[in-house]
Amino acid sequence: MRPVTGRVLERESLHACLDSPVMGSITFLNEVMGRFPDAVSFAPGAPHTAFFDEIDIPRHLDRYRRYLEEERGLTSAQVDRLLYQYGPSRGLINELVAQALKADQGIDVPEESIVVTVGCQEAILLVLRALFTSPRNVLAVVNPCFVGLSGAANLLGIDTVAVDDTEEGLDFAQLDEVCRRARESGSRIRAMYVAPDFSNPSGSCLSLEARHRLLAVAEREDLLLLEDNAYAFTTTDAAALPPLKALPGGERVVHLGTFAKTCMPGARVGYVVADQPVRQVSGGTGMLADELATVKSMVTVNTSPISQAVIGGILLEHQGSVAKAARAKGELYQRNLRILLDALDRHLGAGTGAPAGVSWNRPGGGFFVRLHLTVPADEPLLQRSAQEFGVLWTPMSPFYIGSGGDHQLRLACSYLDPEQIEEGVRRLARFLRAVCP
Ligand SMILES: Cc1ncc(COP(=O)(O)O)c(C=O)c1O
Structure with missing residues (x-):
């Protein structure tokens, strides 16, 4: 040394x-x-390496290039510029992500509501940064909690409060109590992080009834739900439950996803769906996704276009479906x-x-x-x-x-x-x- x-x-x-x-x-x-x-x-908790043999970067890139040229009408030079130049903070493959969310999970959102991020981890960071503005805003988390979430909250100085998980998903009495106590102390539960499908680390899953109930609590308490969807694809079709975002009341849900487990961890591509309207000081209305893209422009600028093109190519090879790809x-x-x-x-x-x-x-x-x-x-x-x-x-x-x-x-x-x-x-x-x- x-x-x-x-x-x-x-x-x-x-x-x-x-x-x-x-x-x-x-x-x-x-x-x-x-x-x-x-x-x-x-x-x-890393993906199995058996699937790395299927990864063929030149083929995936070529598939996405052909899509841009043949279906989107871009010239070869325009495609070069799109893939080799800095890109939009919001992302390149947003429309493919929107199509997959609709086809696979019944999440019907405009592509403008999606920001393509450097893994789900960046999506978590952007959402927390944008939503938490004052020490009186508290983040509720289902306990035990993914360390990427608690670590990001810690990094940003955001206070967290725990709600225990149970066999059915989470302790609703404790959640009520947490909300009540926050109100009484002059603070507020701004959002709650939850991974409804086989959470990391405990593997717990929210029943359909618990999903509806949680959405009702979010409405009553005026809080946003941050839904982490990382492991939903691992269930069988028969047992799959709808994501919170696709259920009635889903407007209160910011949906976080990753292609790390479904496609390729090394690509570092994830996304966030943030279709909540935001009233601008100037009077107009935008979307939370616009604000997240602005935060992203000061964090990673944009997600690597090459990485996005690889994921785009994989989706296109599977008829635009993550479920099929995974x-x-x-x-x-x-x-x-x-x-x-x-x-x-x-x-x-x-x-x-x-x-x-x-x-x-x-x-x-x-x-x-x-x-x-x-x-x-x-x-x-x-x-x-x-x-x-x-x-x-x-x-x-x-x-x-x-x-x-x-x-x-x-x-x-x-x-x-x-x-x-x-x-x-x-x-x-x-x-x-x-x-x-
Ligand atoms: C629950 C959960 N969310 C998000 C992530 C991070 O995903 P990414 O690799 O896309 O940042 C992980 C990774 O292990 C995870 O377990």
Whole structure:
């Protein structure tokens, strides 16, 4: 290592968000994974690499080019300019995204209401930046919560308040209480973040009844719902539920999506649907999407046109449907989840002699299963699990707003093959027998 020279910065002089426990836990997890490369890792919620073989960047680019030339009437030089030049902050493939949302999910919105972002993560950041203007505006989140959301709120200095998830989705009594308390203290729940379909990290899903009920609360309390749709494609057609945005009352929903899991994570393309009207000071009316595009122009300027063209090409090759593009992926994730749940039953279920008090949920889709233990699932325990038993997982407590989740861990099955899942659960069972009383 080179000797440290020059002006030393004190860590305390840097932004407080860098001290968040979430950031520390991600660093720790990466570091443990690096040290135990042979361990079976249920830690990363990354897409499976099997589908990378299908990716053919020149072909996807060519497909999108042909679309622009043949269907949109652009010359080759105009297409070059569109793909190689800086582009509009709002995005290039908005009309394709709008068509896919309508065909696949029944979300019927104009293309002007969409901003194409650098992953869903940027969409989250833009929406939070635009909506939260004062310390009296509070963000409610379903707890436990995706760290990309809590991390972005932390980065922007936005206060969050937790509403627990339940088997049906979320604790509505607690949500009522949170809204009431906010009103009484002179603050206001401006928006609520929710991932209705197989949330990260807990895998929980909002029933149809809970979706309607949540929309009614949003209307009554005058708040916006920030709907994260990342894992909706992983369910079966028969079990799929409509997104909040497509239900009556959906005008209150800002819908966030990503092509990372359905098409290609490395493209870093996501989107936000923000069709809420905004009255301008000058008197006219625009859309929230216009404001988000303005924020984006000061964050990433525009999403890479090349990346957008690749995603556009993939959509066009699948008749404009994300559902079609992602069908085989959804089936693989369904299969992996079934194998994981089945292996948990066989190695840790009733009658297997597994330690009492170990239990898990049974999501119908998504990448994640949440396991409850009788001992704290903390970093020292993870270290022991990796070192002595060769299996990695993610402690759940960093996903909780405030305290909670100390005795829980998250298992992700998206990235693994069936034999690895089986072997991983075998190792996990040995480990739990050794550490749980
Ligand atoms: C619930 C959820 N939302 C959003 C994202 C981020 O998506 P992107 O990779 O498009 O930024 C993830 C990624 O893991 C996620 O789990």
